[in-house]
Each structure stands twice: as structure tokens, then as C-alpha cells.
Amino acid sequence: MKLSDLNTILPIVLLVVWACMLLLVDLFIPRRSKGWTALLAAVGLAAALGLTLAYAGRESTGFCDPNNPGNCMVVLDGFSSFQGSLFLASGLFAIAIAYGYLKRMGLERGEYYTLILFSISGMLLMAQAADLIVVFLALELLSIPLYVLAAFARPRTDSEEAGVKYFLLGAFATGFVVYGITLVFGATNATSLSGIAAAVAAGSFTKYLLLIGAALILVGFSFKVAAVPFHMWTPDVYQGAPSSVTGFMAVGAKAAGFAALLRIFITAFPSLNLDLVPVLWGLAALTMVVGNVIAISQTNIKRLLAYSSIAHAGYILMAFVAFGNPAVASDAAASALFYLVTYAVTSFGAWAVVIALEKTDGKGLEISDFAGLGRKRPLLAAAMTIFMLSLTGMPPTLGLVGKFYLFRTAVEGGFIGLAVIGVLTSLISAYYYLRVVVTMYMREGDPTTEHEPWLDLTWGLTALATVILSFLPMALFTWASGAVLKLF
Amino acid sequence: MNFITNPLILVTFFPLVGVLALLFIPADKKNVLRWTTLVASLLTFGLSIWMLTMFNKSNPDLQLGFSLPWIQVAGWNISFAMGVDGLSILLVLLTTFLTPIAILSTWTAVEERVKDFMIFFTLLEMGMLGVFLAQDLFLFYIFWEFTLVPMYFLIGIWGGPRRIYAAIKFFLYTMAGSILMLLAILWLGIYQGTFSVPELITKGGIPGNVQLWLFLAFAAAFAIKVPMWPLHSWLPDAHVEAPTAGSVILAGVLLKMGTYGFLRFNLPMFPEAALKAAPWMALLAVIGIIYGAAVSYAQKDIKKLVAYSSVSHLGFVMLGLFALNAQGIEGGILQMINHGLSTGALFLLVGMVYEQTHTREFSVYGGLWKIMPVYGAVMLIVSLSSMGLPGLNGFIGEFAILLGAFGSKAIGSPWFAGVAAAGVILAAVYILYMFQKIFLGPEGSIVEEVKKHGHALRDLNLREIVTVAPLLVLIFWIGLYPKPFFELIAPAVEKLLMAFPH
Numbered sequence: 001m002k003l004s005d006l007n008t009i010l011p012i013v014l015l016v017v018w019a020c021m022l023l024l025v026d027l028f029i030p031r032r033s034k035g036w037t038a039l040l041a042a043v044g045l046a047a048a049l050g051l052t053l054a055y056a057g058r059e060s061t062g063f064c065d066p067n068n069p070g071n072c073m074v075v076l077d078g079f080s081s082f083q084g085s086l087f088l089a090s091g092l093f094a095i096a097i098a099y100g101y102l103k104r105m106g107l108e109r110g111e112y113y114t115l116i117l118f119s120i121s122g123m124l125l126m127a128q129a130a131d132l133i134v135v136f137l138a139l140e141l142l143s144i145p146l147y148v149l150a151a152f153a154r155p156r157t158d159s160e161e162a163g164v165k166y167f168l169l170g171a172f173a174t175g176f177v178v179y180g181i182t183l184v185f186g187a188t189n190a191t192s193l194s195g196i197a198a199a200v201a202a203g204s205f206t207k208y209l210l211l212i213g214a215a216l217i218l219v220g221f222s223f224k225v226a227a228v229p230f231h232m233w234t235p236d237v238y239q240g241a242p243s244s245v246t247g248f249m250a251v252g253a254k255a256a257g258f259a260a261l262l263r264i265f266i267t268a269f270p271s272l273n274l275d276l277v278p279v280l281w282g283l284a285a286l287t288m289v290v291g292n293v294i295a296i297s298q299t300n301i302k303r304l305l306a307y308s309s310i311a312h313a314g315y316i317l318m319a320f321v322a323f324g325n326p327a328v329a330s331d332a333a334a335s336a337l338f339y340l341v342t343y344a345v346t347s348f349g350a351w352a353v354v355i356a357l358e359k360t361d362g363k364g365l366e367i368s369d370f371a372g373l374g375r376k377r378p379l380l381a382a383a384m385t386i387f388m389l390s391l392t393g394m395p396p397t398l399g400l401v402g403k404f405y406l407f408r409t410a411v412e413g414g415f416i417g418l419a420v421i422g423v424l425t426s427l428i429s430a431y432y433y434l435r436v437v438v439t440m441y442m443r444e445g446d447p448t449t450e451h452e453p454w455l456d457l458t459w460g461l462t463a464l465a466t467v468i469l470s471f472l473p474m475a476l477f478t479w480a481s482g483a484v485l486k487l488f
Numbered sequence: 489m490n491f492i493t494n495p496l497i498l499v500t501f502f503p504l505v506g507v508l509a510l511l512f513i514p515a516d517k518k519n520v521l522r523w524t525t526l527v528a529s530l531l532t533f534g535l536s537i538w539m540l541t542m543f544n545k546s547n548p549d550l551q552l553g554f555s556l557p558w559i560q561v562a563g564w565n566i567s568f569a570m571g572v573d574g575l576s577i578l579l580v581l582l583t584t585f586l587t588p589i590a591i592l593s594t595w596t597a598v599e600e601r602v603k604d605f606m607i608f609f610t611l612l613e614m615g616m617l618g619v620f621l622a623q624d625l626f627l628f629y630i631f632w633e634f635t636l637v638p639m640y641f642l643i644g645i646w647g648g649p650r651r652i653y654a655a656i657k658f659f660l661y662t663m664a665g666s667i668l669m670l671l672a673i674l675w676l677g678i679y680q681g682t683f684s685v686p687e688l689i690t691k692g693g694i695p696g697n698v699q700l701w702l703f704l705a706f707a708a709a710f711a712i713k714v715p716m717w718p719l720h721s722w723l724p725d726a727h728v729e730a731p732t733a734g735s736v737i738l739a740g741v742l743l744k745m746g747t748y749g750f751l752r753f754n755l756p757m758f759p760e761a762a763l764k765a766a767p768w769m770a771l772l773a774v775i776g777i778i779y780g781a782a783v784s785y786a787q788k789d790i791k792k793l794v795a796y797s798s799v800s801h802l803g804f805v806m807l808g809l810f811a812l813n814a815q816g817i818e819g820g821i822l823q824m825i826n827h828g829l830s831t832g833a834l835f836l837l838v839g840m841v842y843e844q845t846h847t848r849e850f851s852v853y854g855g856l857w858k859i860m861p862v863y864g865a866v867m868l869i870v871s872l873s874s875m876g877l878p879g880l881n882g883f884i885g886e887f888a889i890l891l892g893a894f895g896s897k898a899i900g901s902p903w904f905a906g907v908a909a910a911g912v913i914l915a916a917v918y919i920l921y922m923f924q925k926i927f928l929g930p931e932g933s934i935v936e937e938v939k940k941h942g943h944a945l946r947d948l949n950l951r952e953i954v955t956v957a958p959l960l961v962l963i964f965w966i967g968l969y970p971k972p973f974f975e976l977i978a979p980a981v982e983k984l985l986m987a988f989p990h
Binding site: 331375378389394395396400404407408411412416419420423424426427430431434438441442473474477478481 | 558559560561563564601604626629630631633634636637640641644645651652655656659660663664667668670671674675677678
């Protein structure tokens with residue numbers, strides 16, 4: 001190990017060290033001023049974000065095999081710095097929406113913030129992983145804090161249920177990933193992505209073992225990104241977990257899952273393209289259809305957003321189907337990244353609105369509780385309308401631009417049928433997203449809402465960003481399309 | 489040309505200035521809000537007249553336009569491009585002309601949440617203008633989809649008893665078509681390498697079978713909007729539930745976005761497919777003409793009658809467009825304007841009496857002429873214009889369309905025009921039926937009903953007369969001297985027809 005190895009993962013090192021220190025410092029912060037913990041956690045995230053941005057544009061590898069310098073554990077490239085920035089920014093949002101919420105719900109404990117930091121460290125590591133062992137490590141590091149966070153509203157049984165459910169299915173999913181890694185190792189005698197790619201290029205691998213291994217890894221991460229039929233846990237966990245955790249999980253865990261899928265499949269398994277296309281095609285189509293159709297019948301806003309999050313995994317998978325086509329692969333990665341940002345901005349905004357209406361004991365979460373919001377809090381309702389339109393993919397929001405990119409990738413890859421399914425399910429989604437808007441503006445009611453400065457800032461900023469970035473998406477486009485994966 | 493002082497930019501985005509002003513006015517100052525919106529829309533109209541003065545009517549190409557690179561990264565080639573030509577200029581003027589009229593009609597009709605109403609209405613105007621002026625498919629799609637949002641709110645918040653159902657139906661129907669168009673747009677962007685409409689038209693070279701699919705995808709979006717039979721079922725609901733001003737704009741302008749779409753995109757971009765599809769489109773158009781007329785006659789609700797009559801009238805427009813000859817298309821474009829004027833006026837007039845009676849059931853009306861002579865006279869003129877009486881605007885458009893369709897090689901048979909002509913007669917039946925029910929015969933029960941509430945039915949007041957007067961002027965103008973209008977349209981139509989065999 002050299003010092004330069006650490007330099008490759010410096011933001012992660014910073015964040016882990018910071019989180020460990022915070023764990024200690026938190027002991028000395030009195031129970032009533034946990035705001036300091038939140039602030040310190042945010043400072044840590046901001047510092048790591050600054051560092052990640054400062055490193056943007058660099059390309060290096062770290063922790064390489066001295067005998068075979070091509071085989072490295074971690075890699076720093078455009079892809080990882082894009083994803084890293086996304087994770088760190090969502091961490092900041094997760095703290096902003098949690099601060100007042102935890103207090104109000106009587107959940108304020110300093111561990112919340114530390115756990116968020118640890119989970120994000122795992123996500124960062126996932127984005128930089130260049131070896132399947134590191135992928136596994138990152139997966140555990142990001143997941144375990146999330147299991148705890150899901151059960152954070154401990155005395156509430158639904159939160160405990162969410163934690164246990166998430167843990168059990170998460171462990172199950174990890175099992176798939178590990179088994180897949182084993183088979184891939186068996187097939188290629190390598191765990192590093194470059195090693196696998198080299199073995200495949202040299203023809204020294206067992207095709208079926210590799211295929212099964214890849215498929216198992218796909219299954220494992222399908223759990224993480226909540227793709228159908230591996231989505232069963234999502235609605236219950238999203239509903240049971242504290243809303244601020246759900247907001248973070250919906251964005252962070254999904255983005256991390258896709259980070260892993262994109263990097264592993266595009267760099268190590270492009271040769272499996274032809275075998276996997278039908279599988280991915282079916283997975284994407286099923287996810288879009290099931291997520292959107294079941295969402296129609298939801299009456300609880302958290303469950304609605306859970307199914308919406310499943311559906312959006314489907315849209316991203318749609319662009320991913322063409323991963324092995326070298327002409328389209330870079331677009332597949334870029335459009336997925338672009339859409340993840342779109343989804344992150346919109347989804348955090350929507351969760352912030354949900355939190356503004358939530359009462360203790362899980363009240364205030366029915367869609368009917370939104371009735372009359374248009375009159376009572378015009379700006380809040382306008383923001384929610386923007387988020388719903390963005391999730392539908394209507395102008396003038398970022399969601400339209402994002403979907404445009406995903407659909408373009410699908411059409412470019414030749415999957416017009418899949419794109420048709422995509423647009424038709426978008427149409428279905430319009431129905432249930434509009435129901436929220438209908439309730440806010442066209443039904444009478446008198447909702448009580450919370451005014452919390454950080455929360456207001458979150459939905460205000462995300463709503464503005466959703467609209468403004470839809471007209472000026474050039475920088476984001478350039479960044480996403482520059483975030484290409486380092487191929488081995 | 490300077491971007492900021494470009495007339496098209498100013499016309500399209502001036503309504504945003506109005507929105508900005510509205511945002512700073514307190515919600516309880518209703519009259520200030522109304523006047524601000526009216527002034528903003530009148531200024532927009534003024535700007536569009538200024539645009540007209542700069543428009544060279546003998547030039548068949550896009551004018552006053554510009555194209556700025558917008559999203560040109562990651563293999564995208566999207567420009568912020570606008571332009572106006574003979575195909576669109578009248579529709580732009582119609583939009584800016586009808587908007588202040590529609591706003592005037594809300595003066596006493598909209599009392600609830602005036603601020604929100606005015607904001608949505610002004611945003612809607614911007615969206616519609618953008619649709620007619622955009623010359624880049626991505627930009628066009630943004631405007632096209634955007635118009636859904638304010639209209640959805642206008643119906644859903646200020647509409648009638650079944651407003652929520654109608655609003656969602658309107659939204660989903662329209663979106664269903666436009667998402668298929670989205671895929672076609674993406675295909676063009678990827679395989680033709682540009683989203684610019686003029687470039688796509690000159691480039692051409694799309695193989696025939698692909699052209700047909702693209703044609704159908706675009707047609708899905710536009711046919712729903714028009715609406716063509718059998719995709720019309722959202723229209724009566726939306727019209728009946730929408731507030732008067734919403735109906736006026738819906739009938740007057742929004743439906744024209746569909747016919748305009750065929751004209752701007754389907755015909756010039758996919759000429760081979762358009763030629764192949766022409767008989768089928770003509771068939772659907774003729775079915776729409778007859779069906780719309782027949783169903784109109786069966787209605788018990790005045791607004792529903794007018795709504796179904798739109799299905800019939802727009803059938804004429806579609807028939808004219810797919811005649812694919814100069815007379816048909818010119819007639820079709822003029823008929824878009826005519827329909828905007830007469831049906832817009834009909835909805836206004838129905839709204840004016842509804843405001844007093846709160847019912848639109850035919851059965852309670854009758855003998856209103858004696859009580860409301862001015863109203864009756866205005867209604868008579870508008871009704872006659874709608875049924876195509878010579879000397880009024882409707883006749884000019886329908887005559888040109890039928891002439892075009894009769895001799896059309898693309899449609900291939902004069903029978904379509906023959907059957908469509910029967911539609912003209914049917915129009916006379918349902919419109920005279922409506923007029924007779926409301927104004928002639930013994931006094932209807934509604935007269936007493938209104939008296940019971942302490943006030944009698946009154947004739948039109950000055951504001952209402954000012955609201956409809958400009959429409960009447962144009963109805964006569966186009967009917968008696970349509971030449972200036974045809975002169976605006978003709979060169980662009982000639983150019984469009986170059987793509988088709990003569």
C-alpha cells in the first residue's frame with residue numbers, strides 16, 4: 001500500500017474518519033442540542049463533497065496488485081466522482097429533511113447522523129470499486145447502517161418491522177451477490193474487474209459459470225434497486241421506516257445499486273450482452289409495468305412513492321439493457337446517471353413535502369390528507385405539483401429531460417418495443433401522480449403543516465432546481481456524459 | 489437579429505411578464521388582477537400585430553426566425569429555434585386575439601381564486617404561442633406538453649360538477665397521444681441527427697415503411713387533440729365541465745394545435761406516408777363530420793351540442809388538409825380560424841346566459857328573443873356563421889375545403905366531398921334547432937325561475953357586447969372579403985405542396 005492509494009479514496013477516508021470521530025464527539029453533546037451533531041455531520045459531508053469535486057477530472061487507480069499492476073481494488077474516474085457527488089449531496093439533503101423531523105417525532109439521537117455518514121462511505125466505495133471483493137465490502141458498509149436506520153423509530157412496530165424486513169431481504173440479496181462473485185471467480189480465476197475482462201478477452205473462462213455468476217449478481221442488485229420481481233420489501237420498508245430515512249434510501253441505495261450494476265456489467269461483462277439482453281429486457285419491462293400499475297391503487301403517500309421508486313428503477317433499467325453494445329454503452333451510463341440526479345432532486349423534494357405533512361404515529365400520510373393544501377400552503381402545493389409533474393415526465397421539469405435521455409438511449413439501442421412500454425407506463429403514472437395534485441387543489445380540506453427552515457429550504461431548492469435545470473441542463477448533460485467508466 | 493427584441497420571442501414570452509406581475513398582486517385585489525391580465529394579453533396582441541407588420545406575405549419561408557444552439561452536448565442537437573410562416577401566422581394571431589376576449593368573459597364569471605386563474609390562463613397563452621412558433625421538435629414538444637398543465641388546472645379547479653373526471657380524462661387522453669409522438673421525435677433525432685423542423689423537412693430520405701410508423705406516431709398525438717373520430721370522447725367532457733373562458737380557448741385554439749401539427753409536421757416531414765394515408769384520413773374526417781353533426785342534434789345540453797359540433801367542424805378541416813391540394817389546405821387553415829371565431833363566440837354566448845340562469849338544459853329555455861333581443865341577434869349571426877351561411881366566414885372555409893376535396897387526387901374519390909357536403913346541411917339542422925329552442929316559441933320555464941330569485945333576465949351589458957363585438961367584425965370580414973387572409977396563407981401552402989406530386 002502506498003500513500004497515493006489512500007489519495008485515490010481520500011473522500012472516503014475523510015468521511016469514515018469523520019464519522020468515527022463524530023461517534024465519540026456525540027457522546028459529549030447534550031441530548032437537547034443534537035443539532036450540533038447534525039451540523040458536524042453536514043460539515044463532514046460538505047468537506048468530502050468539496051474534495052470529490054476537487055478530484056473531478058482525475059483518473060487513477062489504487063491498491064493495485066504489485067505483481068500485476070493492472071489489477072486494482074479501487075478506481076477514481078469521471079463515473080465515480082459523479083456518483084460520489086450525488087451520494088454526498090443526497091446525504092446533505094437527508095440531514096436537512098431529518099433535522100426538524102426527528103425532533104418532532106421524538107427520535108432525535110445523534111447516531112442517526114453517524115449512520116448516514118457510514119452508509120454514504122459505503123456508497124462512495126461502491127462507486128469506486130474495481131474489484132468484486134470491494135463491491136461486496138461496499139455493499140455491506142452501505143446496507144448495514146440502512147437496516148439500523150429503517151428501524152430507527154424503534155418503539156413503533158412498523159419501523160421495527162421495516163428494519164427486520166429490510167435486513168432479512170438485504171442479507172438474502174447479499175447472499176446472491178456473494179454467490180455470484182464466487183462463481184465469477186470460479187469461471188475466470190479473477191475477482192478484479194480488469195482481471196475478469198482480461199480472462200474473457202483471452203477466452204480462458206467457463207462461459208456458463210460466468211453467466212450464472214453474472215445473473216446472480218444481477219439478482220442481488222435488483223433487490224437493492226427494487227426491480228420487479230425483487231421489489232416485495234420496498235413498500236413495507238418505505239412505509240415503516242422514518243420518512244427522512246426513506247427519502248435517503250430511495251435515492252442513495254438505488255443510486256448505489258445502479259453504480260455497481262453499471263460498473264460491473266459495462267466493464268467486466270460486456271461479452272455477456274447477448275445472453276443477458278432478454279433477461280434485462282424482461283426485468284425492465286416488468287418493473288415499469290408492475291411498479292406503475294400497483295401504484296394506482298395506493299392511498300398512502302409513502303407507499304405511492306415506494307411504487308413510484310420501483311417504477312423509476314424500471315426506467316433506468318430500460319436504458320441499461322443496451323449496456324453491452326459499445327456504441328450505446330456510454331449513453332446507457334450517462335443517461336442512467338442523468339436520470340439518477342433527476343430522480344434524486346425530485347424525490348427528495350417530494351419526501352420533504354411528505355415530511356412537512358406527517359404527524360406523529362404515522363398520521364397525515366394518506367393522500368386524502370393533502371386535500372386543501374393548494375389553498376393553505378400555495379407554495380408547498382406548487383412545489384409538490386412540480387415534483388409530481390417531474391416524476392411523470394412533464395414539462396417544465398427536469399423529469400422530462402431525464403426521461404427524454406433514457407428513452408433516447410433505449411431507441412438508440414434498438415429497443416423500441418421497450419421504449420413503447422416505457423412511454424405507456426409513463427401514461428399510467430400520470431394518473432396516480434395527478435391524483436395527488438387533484439387532492440391538493442381540487443378537494444376541500446384543512447391540512448396542518450410544519451414550517452421548519454431546513455425542510456422549507458429543501459423543497460424550495462429542489463423545486464427551483466427541477467424547473468430551472470430543465471431549461472439549462474447543459475452542464476448536467478456535459479458532466480453526465482463525461483462521467484464515462486474507465487474501461488479495462 | 490437581436491434575441492431579446494425578436495418579435496417571436498416577445499410575443500411568446502410577454503405573457504410571462506404578465507405572470508410575474510400577477511405574482512406580486514395580493515390575491516384579494518380581484519379587479520387589479522383582472523385588469524393586469526387583460527392589459528398583458530392586449531399588449532401581447534399588440535406585439536403580434538407588430539409581428540404581422542414585419543411579416544412578408546409573399547415569402548413562403550419561415551420568417552422573423554432564429555435558431556440558437558441550446559442543448560448541444562452528449563450527441564444532442566437541440567436548438568432554441570422559432571419561426572413563423574403562412575401556416576402559423578393566423579393561428580398566432582387567433583391565439584393573441586382570443587385570449588383577451590376570453591379574459592373579459594371571466595370578469596364576473598370567475599370569483600374564486602382569481603389570481604390562480606389568471607396565472608394559469610396566461611401560462612396557457614404562452615404555451616399555445618410556443619407550440620405555433622417552435623421550429624425545433626424538442627422545443628415544440630415542451631410547449632405542446634406544457635399546455636396540458638394549465639388547462640388541466642383550469643378545468644379541474646374552476647370547472648363544473650364533474651370537473652375532476654373531465655380534467656384527468658383530458659390530461660390522460662392528450663398525453664397518450666403525445667408520448668407516442670415523443671418516441672417518433674426521438675427516432676428522428678437519433679437517425680436524422682437533428683431536431684430542427686426545417687432541416688428535417690429538407691433532409692427527408694426516410695424509408696417508406698418507417699415513414700408510415702412515424703406518421704402514425706405523430707398522427708396519434710394530433711388526432712387526439714383535433715379530435716378526430718373515434719378519439720374524440722374526451723372533448724365533450726372537457727368542454728362541458730370547463731369554465732367558459734376555458735371552453736373558448738379549448739375550442740378556439742387548443743384543438744387547432746392538432747390540425748396545425750398535421751400541417752406543420754405530418755405533411756411536409758412524411759409526404760409519402762401522408763399521400764398513402766390521405767384516403768383513410770379523409771374517411772375518418774367524413775365520419776367525424778357526420779357523426780359529430782348527428783350527435784350534436786341529440787344533445788340536451790347546449791354546451792355539449794357546441795362541443796360535438798366542433799368534432800364535425802374539425803372534420804372539415806382535416807378533410808381539407810388531406811385533400812393535399814391548394815384549395816383544400818388553404819380552406820382548411822382558414823376554417824381553423826373560422827371555427828376558432830364562431831365556436832369561441834358560441835361558447836362565450838352560452839356562458840353569458842349560463843351566468844344568469846345556471847343551467848344549460850334546452851328544455852327550460854324558450855322565447856328568449858323577446859327578453860334579450862341584442863343577445864338573440866348576436867347569437868343568430870354567430871349560429872349562421874357556424875353553419876356556413878354565404879356572406880359569413882364559415883361558408884368561405886367550408887366551400888374551399890369541399891372544392892379541394894372534390895378534386896383531390898390524393899383522396900381519390902369525389903364521394904368523400906359529397907358526403908361531407910351533407911354535413912353542411914346537418915349543421916343547419918342542429919344549429920337552427922338550438923337557436924329555435926332557446927329564442928323562439930313560448931317562454932321557457934327558466935324565465936320564471938330566474939324571477940323567483942329576485943331579478944329578471946337582462947340583455948347583454950356593455951362589457952359583454954365589447955367582448956363579442958371583435959368576433960362579429962371578423963366573422964363579417966372573413967365572410968365578405970377573405971382575400972387578405974388567403975394572401976397570408978397561400979405562398980406557404982404552395983411551398984408545402986411542392987413535396988407532393990401534382
